[in-house]
Amino acid sequence: MDFGTASQRLTRTDAAGPGRDGVLRTLRTGPFRFETGGSLPFLDVGYETWGRLDADASNAVLLHHALTGDTHVARGEGAEPGWWDGFVGPGRTIDTDRFFVVAANMVGGCYGTTGPSSPDPDGRPWGSRFPFTTVRDSVRAEARLADALGIDRWHTVLGGSLGGARALEWAAEYPDRVARCVVVAATAASSAEQIAFARIQTEAIRLDPDFAGGDYYAAGPGPVAGLGLARRLAHITYRSEPELDVRFGRSPQGSELPLGSATFDRGRYQVESYLDHQASKLVGRFDANSYLALTEALMSHDVGRGRGGVRSALGRLAGVRFMVAAVDSDRLYWPEQSERLARSLPGRTAVRYITSPIGHDGFLTDIGQLDAELRDGFLD
Numbered sequence: 001m002d003f004g005t006a007s008q009r010l011t012r013t014d015a016a017g018p019g020r021d022g023v024l025r026t027l028r029t030g031p032f033r034f035e036t037g038g039s040l041p042f043l044d045v046g047y048e049t050w051g052r053l054d055a056d057a058s059n060a061v062l063l064h065h066a067l068t069g070d071t072h073v074a075r076g077e078g079a080e081p082g083w084w085d086g087f088v089g090p091g092r093t094i095d096t097d098r099f100f101v102v103a104a105n106m107v108g109g110c111y112g113t114t115g116p117s118s119p120d121p122d123g124r125p126w127g128s129r130f131p132f133t134t135v136r137d138s139v140r141a142e143a144r145l146a147d148a149l150g151i152d153r154w155h156t157v158l159g160g161s162l163g164g165a166r167a168l169e170w171a172a173e174y175p176d177r178v179a180r181c182v183v184v185a186a187t188a189a190s191s192a193e194q195i196a197f198a199r200i201q202t203e204a205i206r207l208d209p210d211f212a213g214g215d216y217y218a219a220g221p222g223p224v225a226g227l228g229l230a231r232r233l234a235h236i237t238y239r240s241e242p243e244l245d246v247r248f249g250r251s252p253q254g255s256e257l258p259l260g261s262a263t264f265d266r267g268r269y270q271v272e273s274y275l276d277h278q279a280s281k282l283v284g285r286f287d288a289n290s291y292l293a294l295t296e297a298l299m300s301h302d303v304g305r306g307r308g309g310v311r312s313a314l315g316r317l318a319g320v321r322f323m324v325a326a327v328d329s330d331r332l333y334w335p336e337q338s339e340r341l342a343r344s345l346p347g348r349t350a351v352r353y354i355t356s357p358i359g360h361d362g363f364l365t366d367i368g369q370l371d372a373e374l375r376d377g378f379l380d
């Protein structure tokens with residue numbers, strides 16, 4: 001099964017070695033024990049790099065993708081654009097002429113790192129046997145990648161949304177290995193409402209008859225209806241009410257008639273068609289089990305777990321320089337939650353704001369608003 005462009009770029013290597021910019025490679029680890037007890041005989045960690053590591057390995061930057069993102073942050077040798085192209089590249093804020101940039105796919109994902117759709121040693125997809133995974137598992141896998149690449153300490157770790165949770169978890173798990181940490185549109189721990197929205201999504205997938213308990217790979221495309229429903233709900237939370245209203249209002253989609261002529265026989269509003277499109281795009285590029293694994297990893301996100309609570313976990317991070325940023329219209333990762341996170345960090349850093357009408361996805365579309373803050377001092 002092909003989950004999109006990333007898998008087409010996949011080439012497998014067993015050693016890190018010097019890289020080619022923006023080409024997906026894989027580091028195979030030894031046995032991997034998950035935070036909550038499961039284990040796998042090995043993990044493949046899919047990653048891409050840009051630029052060159054300095055002789056003293058002091059210029060390495062780790063970028064983290066969000067829930068359904070991948071490792072292709074910036075353009076590389078090929079023509080395929082990256083999802084943060086304006087932000088990462090030669091002369092950009094994350095300047096690949098200066099930094100050695102690394103992006104790894106999360107454990108449980110479907111863009112290069114071992115996940116439920118990956119084959120077990122007998123060649124069968126792990127499916128329902130894939131262990132429950134947490135953000136901390138991904139960070140620990142990335143630490144092995146850092147070891148293999150010869151990086152003792154990151155110059156900067158940076159990410160948004162689930163990627164922001166990963167960045168923060170890196171600082172908490174390995175404070176001596178992180179000099180700077182940028183957390184965008186993320187919280188110290190997933191809130192009740194974030195867990196609630198996520199649960200509806202995971203339920204939509206599990207209730208799809210084609211989910212087959214997670215072992216659907218041999219039978220066909222799998223729970224595409226459930227995954228599409230999950231994405232529709234999620235996408236609403238990624239945008240703002242005013243944006244949807246201004247953009248779509250009550251307009252019908254093309255010549256469709258939303259009032260209909262009989263029960264269950266009506267055309268769509270534009271916003272329905274928009275959500276249908278977002279759903280079908282995701283279904284075409286993402287594995288439902290990976291969506292479950294990463295969503296539940298995000299539900300479990302709590303930087304204070306096993307560390308005496310959030311305040312205690314964050315209070316120890318005086319050696320890490322932080323930037324916390326929020327999207328002012330975010331109704332999923334509320335700005336107040338970023339403010340709370342920033343207040344809990346040593347030095348009580350001020351929250352930087354991305355001003356955008358669109359909501360949570362502003363961390364993807366408008367990250368450039370952090371350029372000046374990052375270039376002007378923070379990344380020095």
Ligand SMILES: CC(=O)SCCNC(=O)CCNC(=O)[C@H](O)C(C)(C)COP(=O)(O)OP(=O)(O)OC[C@H]1O[C@@H](n2cnc3c(N)ncnc32)[C@H](O)[C@@H]1OP(=O)(O)O
Nearest residue numbers: 004066068069070083253270271273274277285361364365
């Ligand atoms: C494999 C990967 O590339 S994943 C890595 C990067 N991606 C991510 O990390 C997250 C996934 N991506 C996203 O969430 C989004 O694409 C974002 C946030 C990056 C971009 O958001 P925006 O630029 O604001 O796009 P927006 O939400 O407006 O959607 C535009 C799409 O809706 C479509 N659309 C707009 N109105 C309608 C409508 N009435 N009916 C149907 N479709 C519509 C557009 O045609 C466009 O389609 P396209 O994306 O196929 O070209």
Ligand SMILES: N[C@@H](CCO)C(=O)O
Nearest residue numbers: 066067068069161162
């Ligand atoms: N649009 C983003 C939002 C999640 O933060 C994604 O799909 O990864």
